[in-house]
Each structure stands twice: as C-alpha cells, then as structure tokens.
Amino acid sequence: MSCILRPPKVGEPPALSALCFRSKAVWGYDDDFMEACRRELTIEPSELQSTSIAVAENNGGVVGVVQIKVVGNEADLLKLFVEPTTLRRGIGKALFVWAADRAARRGADHLMIEADLDAASFYRRMGAEDCGFAPSGSIAGRMLPRLVKELRSI
Numbered sequence: 001m002s003c004i005l006r007p008p009k010v011g012e013p014p015a016l017s018a019l020c021f022r023s024k025a026v027w028g029y030d031d032d033f034m035e036a037c038r039r040e041l042t043i044e045p046s047e048l049q050s051t052s053i054a055v056a057e058n059n060g061g062v063v064g065v066v067q068i069k070v071v072g073n074e075a076d077l078l079k080l081f082v083e084p085t086t087l088r089r090g091i092g093k094a095l096f097v098w099a100a101d102r103a104a105r106r107g108a109d110h111l112m113i114e115a116d117l118d119a120a121s122f123y124r125r126m127g128a129e130d131c132g133f134a135p136s137g138s139i140a141g142r143m144l145p146r147l148v149k150e151l152r153s154i
C-alpha cells in the first residue's frame with residue numbers, strides 16, 4: 001500500500017492518540033490493561049514541538065503514526081502504531097525508516113526501542129538487535145524487550 005508521510009497538524013493529537021490506542025489493542029489485551037496504557041498511548045499537543053512525529057496517510061486517511069525524541073547521540077522510539085485495518089502492508093516499515101533517518105539527521109547514532117512483546121520481531125526484521133529488557137511504563141512488573149538500531153550506516 002502506498003502512503004505519504006507528513007508532519008502532524010495542530011489539533012490532530014487526539015485523533016493520533018486514538019489511533020495508537022486502537023492499534024495497541026490488536027494484540028488482544030483486556031480493557032483494564034488497555035486503560036493502564038492510555039497515558040503512554042497519548043500524544044500531548046506540546047509534543048508536536050518537543051518530539052519529532054510523522055503521520056502516514058493513504059487516500060486522505062490517517063493509517064499510522066511514529067514519534068521519536070532525540071537527546072544527544074541517542075534517539076528513543078516513543079510510538080509506532082499502524083491502523084489495525086492496514087497492518088502488513090508496508091506502513092510500519094515506511095514509518096520506521098522515517099524514524100531512523102530523522103534520528104540520524106538529528107545527530108543520533110542509535111535508536112532505542114522498548115517493544116511490545118508481539119512487535120519485537122518486526123523491529124528485528126527492521127535490523128534492530130536485542131539488548132535486554134526494560135520495565136513497562138504502564139504496567140508494574142511487566143518487562144519489555146529492549147532493542148537498538150544502529151544508525152551509523154544510514
């Protein structure tokens with residue numbers, strides 16, 4: 001599926017946050033788990049300035065979003081979510097490539113990822129390597145795979 005990547009619009013964060021919530025739910029989590037994750041799945045209006053975000057659009061509709069934050073030589077992948085009806089059509093890859101490229105242009109030499117358990121294989125497919133585990137920011141006691149994508153070759 002072809003898509004264009006564009007910056008987010010002012011006023012768009014609530015719709016993007018809703019997309020993140022719908023997308024995370026594809027892994028079959030229950031309502032309590034999803035509610036516990038809501039804060040982490042939210043894009044605040046202030047983040048339009050404090051982070052880098054790209055929105056994927058197909059035929060005028062939003063089909064995905066990615067968000068990174070770069071500090072010094074390290075970038076963090078904060079969000080990468082594809083609309084559930086358009087999974088496995090190359091949108092996640094297009095957004096990940098944008099994130100890695102943007103991070104490298106901003107001076108990062110690696111991109112850190114704390115992956116949902118079910119998404120870790122996607123990041124490995126994108127060339128990221130496992131580097132341990134990190135505690136979930138939403139669920140006490142839950143550990144998430146931590147991966148790193150080296151950017152020096154980009």
Ligand SMILES: CC(C)(COP(=O)(O)OP(=O)(O)OC[C@H]1O[C@@H](n2cnc3c(N)ncnc32)[C@H](O)[C@@H]1OP(=O)(O)O)[C@@H](O)C(=O)NCCC(=O)NCCS
Pocket residue numbers: 023024026080081082083086087088089090091092093094114115116118119120121122125
């Ligand atoms: C993970 C996610 C972003 C992948 O997006 P996508 O658009 O479905 O992925 P793509 O179609 O671009 O896939 C790119 C490649 O990764 C592979 N891939 C995609 N999802 C995969 C998965 N869950 N496990 C293993 N491989 C996967 C594809 O087969 C494809 O391989 P190819 O290059 O050999 O053809 C998407 O499944 C998603 O949004 N999931 C729900 C939210 C989520 O968990 N986000 C990540 C938070 S850390």
